[in-house]
Amino acid sequence: MNAPPPGRRLEPDARRAEILDAALRIYADRPYADVSTSELAREAGVARGLLNHYFGTKRELYLTALRILLTIPEEAAADLPGHTRTERVGAAVDWFLDTVAARRGLWLTVGVGGVGVGGVGVAGAGGDPEVDRVVEDADETAADRVITALVPGHDPAADPAADVVLRARVRAYFGLVRAASREWLVRGSLDRAGVRDLLVTTLVALLPSPEDR
Structure with a gap:
């Protein structure tokens, strides 16, 4: 998996999309319970606090990733x-x-x-x-x-x-x-x-x- 380089400045929508892409990559191979918030943040190349800023909790990020997967x-x-x-x-x-x-x-x-x-x-x-x-x-x-x-x-x-x-x-x-x-x-x-x-x-x-x- 290729995480984006840290420290890049992105517009909020682009950053949010990047975090979602990272979640989809990780959850493609591993179940929800086995993935930590820190791992998600690391894969997205962001601080954990920024992940929480955009999605609140790991659960909400997971649910959002599910919506993307299941919605045509x-x-x-x-x-x-x-x-x-x-x-x-x-x-x-x-x-x-x-x-x-x-x-x-x-x-x-x-x-x-x-x-x-x-x-x-x-x-x-x-x-x-x-x-x-x-x-x-x-x-x-x-x-x-x-x-x-x-x-x-x-x-x-x-x-x-x-x-x-x-x-x-x-x-x-x-x-x-x-x-x-x-x-x-x-x-x-x-x-x-x-x-x-x-x-x-x-x-x-x-x-x-x-x-x-």
Whole structure:
């Protein structure tokens, strides 16, 4: 891991982003409980007090890093390549799998029901409430962006009941995403190509076809 040289003067937004990048690098390989605030500050090339200034606590920094990991960036959803829906879904799934591979450790702690901030499995009963909220918020945002990117012309106001069902289907799909990731990363029962095929085929099938709208 390459920490930035200490002592550089950065604008607040740039410094905050740099600290977040450092947290994502460390948590990609190590669980929350094994990482100290001092290590995070050292990786970011800042004093511990500056880390606390921007994020308050190690926990809040971790939760912010989770939001970044679990939230599909608007630009990633808006700029999907491909002419057909299947091609665009494939591009979205490829983006997700690349992200998971790069942040494997952090994804395993939350994305597939591993150990959350409080040491309790997030995907099961009794998960950390704040982590649960991060996951739920990320699912809502992702549902919005998936529908916007892959169901062009969708108008929630035109048929509110159908919109509720569509959003529920997409959110349920994210449960499959997490389960498939577990089969790939933890059990080794699926390889990346198998996960990709499963996720692409399922998402294409659950989205409404143009003639349905």
